[in-house]
Amino acid sequence: MRIYSCHFCSSPVYPSKGIMFVRNDAKEFRFCRAKCHKAFKQRRNPRKLRWTKAFRKAAGKELVVDSTLTFAARRNVPVRYNRELVATTLKAMSRIEEIRQKRERAFYKNRMRGNKERQLALDKKLVEQNPELLRMREVELKRKAEKKALKESAAEEVEDEDEDMMDVESEMESESESESEAEAQKQKVVMGTKIVKHNPDTKLRSKTALDTTFLVKGSTPFVSAVKRIDRMLEKFDTNGTGYRKYQSGEYKKVRFLTIKGMGKAIDTVVSLGLHYKHKKQYNVDVKTGTVEVLDELRKPSEYSTKESDDEESEFKKRSASYVDVKIWLKRNT
Secondary structure (H helix, E strand, O other), rough: OOOOEOOOOOOOEEEOEHHHEEOOOOOEEEEOHHHHHHHHHHHOOOHHHHOOHHHHHOOOOOOOOOOHHHHHHHOOOOOOOOOOHHHHHHHHHHHHHHHHHHHHHHHHHHHHHHHHHHHHHHHHHHHHHHHHHHHHHHHHHHHHHHHHHHHHHHHHHHHHHHHHHHHHHHHHOOOOHHHHHHHHHHHHHOOOOEEEEEOOOOOOOOOHHHHEEEOOOOOHHHHHHHHEEEEEEEEOOOOOOOOOOOOHHHHHHEEEEEEEEEHHHHHHHHHHHHHHHHHHOOOOEEEEEEEEEEEEEEEEEOOOOOOOOEEEEEEEEEEEEEEEEEEEEEOOO
16 A cells, blocks of 8 residues: 655545646646645645645754655665565664654654743743732632631531530430431431532523623633633734634624623632723723522432432522623724
């Protein structure tokens, strides 16, 4: 089985696959797909397209100068068949392939060396240009301290409850065994209760809403959120490198991007709004409100066993606050 290489992108062309073009001088040009065939007919230069092997080799992204690559050179003079030569050649081919793969891995590791330092320098530059990013750190520390204080207070309450329960049990020793068993079952039911929080319906129905709305969670990092919102704004920016898709059709009616968050994510949403307000490039509007949320209390039934654990659920309504930040786009009206 002979495997040819694509004349344009140098990817493998397997039997019964690809396109072949024969010129008037009987020169054969094989292409792996219609994309390469169209680019060849348009007389495009493979070295200027980032997805071709020619570009990667010219840019130094792949191994080019190596002794293992010389074995794949074309021989115009045919070699007379020799059984021993063929056997040794087949053994050498597998060994040469192993050596080539090892050298390619070493070349890639050497090329990727220093990426962490460069990324760290870019992050430092981002923080220097936007010093308000460090304010979130103080909020996070405050939040951690509040959580720690809540845990400590909860632990103290549990200890007090345990002491009270011990006193109650000592007083109720004179009662009948049936009553003590009933009380123990009630305590087990209370301790086994699970609280499942259900968020309101925040599914984005339309395609434009998916591309123009950013939902923030309590665990969303601030820096990654800024980067994602910047990419969303670049798509709709008519003065920059905006995509044609986002300048016509339904997207032409879009006037702002929306950042939504509720509960623990409110601090992050407000910080994002302040970040884009300080830039003085966008107009920012903030909207606050409350929404009703259902909390499900799952209690195991009194007659539940290990084989079948049936749970009784109760629903309770509570009001949760939310924040919507609108970033108005730089549209040409």
